[in-house]
Amino acid sequence: MLLPLLNGEPSPLPPDASPWRRRLHAIWWGYSLGSGPRPREEEADEPESVEPEEAHPDTLWSPLRLSAVQTLFGEGMTTPGGEAALIALVRPCTLNNTKSALELGAALGGLCRWANGDAGTYFKAFEANGELAAAGMDLSTRKGLANKCPIEHTEVEKFEIRAKSQDAIIAKEAFWRIADKESLFKRIFTALKPGGIVSLSDYMSPAGQEGLVQAAFPLAHMLQAKDQRALLESAGFDVRVFEDRTAEHVKSILEAFEAFAKRIKTDPPPDTLRDAVLKEGELWATRVGLMQTGKVTLYRMLAFKPT
Numbered sequence: 318m319l320l321p322l323l324n325g326e327p328s329p330l331p332p333d334a335s336p337w338r339r340r341l342h343a344i345w346w347g348y349s350l351g352s353g354p355r356p357r358e359e360e361a362d363e364p365e366s367v368e369p370e371e372a373h374p375d376t377l378w379s380p381l382r383l384s385a386v387q388t389l390f391g392e393g394m395t396t397p398g399g400e401a402a403l404i405a406l407v408r409p410c411t412l413n414n415t416k417s418a419l420e421l422g423a424a425l426g427g428l429c430r431w432a433n434g435d436a437g438t439y440f441k442a443f444e445a446n447g448e449l450a451a452a453g454m455d456l457s458t459r460k461g462l463a464n465k466c467p468i469e470h471t472e473v474e475k476f477e478i479r480a481k482s483q484d485a486i487i488a489k490e491a492f493w494r495i496a497d498k499e500s501l502f503k504r505i506f507t508a509l510k511p512g513g514i515v516s517l518s519d520y521m522s523p524a525g526q527e528g529l530v531q532a533a534f535p536l537a538h539m540l541q542a543k544d545q546r547a548l549l550e551s552a553g554f555d556v557r558v559f560e561d562r563t564a565e566h567v568k569s570i571l572e573a574f575e576a577f578a579k580r581i582k583t584d585p586p587p588d589t590l591r592d593a594v595l596k597e598g599e600l601w602a603t604r605v606g607l608m609q610t611g612k613v614t615l616y617r618m619l620a621f622k623p624t
Contacts, residue, residue, distance in 0.1 A: 378448040383425070385593035388586070389573045393427025393456055395449070396490050397570045397601070402518065403431050403489075409558070409619050410485035410514045412436035419443070419483045419508065421476065422491020426453035426468045432487070433465050441478070443471040474501050478508045485514045490615070493520040496538040498545065502552035509622045515554065517618040518562065521545060526612045533603040534613070542616055549620050558619035563608050566615040570601055 386395045406428065412418060414437030420429040423442035432438060444450040453468035471477075473488075474495050486505050495501055505515050522530050522539035530537050540548070546559050577594060585591070607613040 378446065378452070381589060381593045382597075383452055384590055385597050387425070388590065388594060389577055389597060391427065393425045393430055393453070395424040395427075397573050398489070398518075398566065399569055399573075400431070401565075402569065403428055405562075405617060406487055406489060406516045406518060407432045407435060410487065410516050412438040412485060414438060416484035417441075417482065418485040418487065419476075419478060421473045421486060421488040421505075423453060423468055424449050424491075426457055426466055428487065428489055429466045429468075430457060430460065430462055433462060438485075439464075440466045442466060442468045443473060443476045444468055445470075445472045474504075476504065476508075480507050481510050483508050483513055484510055485516065487516045489518050490520060492517070493534060493539050494536050498538075498540065499548050499551070502548050502554070506552045506554060506622055511622055511624040513622045515549075515618070515620050515622075518615060519545070519618070521614045521616055522612060526607075529607060529612055533600065533607055539613070542614065545616070546618075549618065553622065554620035555623055556618065556620045558617060560617050561614055562617045563614045567605055567608050570605055574598055574601070 383395075387393065390397050391399060410418065412432060412435075416436075416438050418429075418432065418438050418440050420426070420432075420440055420442040423429060423444045424446075426442050426444075429440035429442045433440060442453070444453060447470050450468050450470035454463070457463050457466045457468060473491060474497060486509060492498060492501065509515065520534065520537070520539055521542045522537075523541055527537075530539060542559070542561070546556055549556050580586075581591065586594075604613065608615065
């Protein structure tokens with residue numbers, strides 16, 4: 318297994334193991350390893366090929382898998398980044414309790430509930446996966462936020478919201494599967510008030526990497542960064558921030574698994590949860606490989622609708 322969580326002696330690494338795989342192996346088994354320079358594109362080892370259905374059935378979210386991702390990434394979260402990622406997406410929107418905001422691709426709604434606690438803003442949140450939307454709404458209800466942070470089952474690219482009604486629209490790694498991003502950005506532009514803000518983070522990929530990307534990001538429709546920025550601008554947005562945050566994203570992934578590896582030494586989880594985390598680890602190791610070799614990048618974007 319790529320990320321062993323079982324007790325015992327460290328599993329051997331193949332002699333040709335890539336730097337990212339050696340790093341993850343070091344995390345699990347608790348020894349020091351210098352990170353070294355990021356491998357150049359032409360010298361980087363190819364990540365292992367993984368069939369999408371076996372690696373990440375993203376349309377299937379069992380209660381066990383939901384427990385695994387929240388164990389790794391925090392309550393209400395299905396993706397890495399921690400509070401630092403939420404702060405980077407939410408705080409630039411200058412929200413308060415008089416403003417309205419929308420989260421697209423909310424998953425379990427961890428971001429909108431955090432933002433409500435941070436700024437008092439009422440959210441509407443849309444999630445395309447029915448299992449995630451139901452689980453997210455249950456979390457909002459149990460926390461007394463059913464009215465402040467409702468999670469609705471709605472296809473992200475077809476969301477319906479009154480024109481010029483939102484002060485901010487936020488999405489955390491929610492658009493990489495959407496093919497028609499041009500139409501989506503125009504819908505977001507229409508939904509925002511003049512002076513409104515869209516704050517996004519999402520995965521991008523250079524041209525020619527579709528085969529490798531699909532193995533780790535099933536059903537992906539990733540654009541090159543320059544093309545995604547051009548679509549935002551053509552929709553009418555004034556793009557103020559468009560920055561590569563891949564290194565920080567990879568660091569947050571490694572830290573999440575490192576924290577879990579330390580935790581199981583003192584407070585071992587049930588075998589079923591441990592194995593579910595292992596399955597997530599194998600997926601994210603493949604994704605880390607793509608990000609560390611430049612085949613996938615993560616960008617943060619902040620854009621304004623002109624007044």
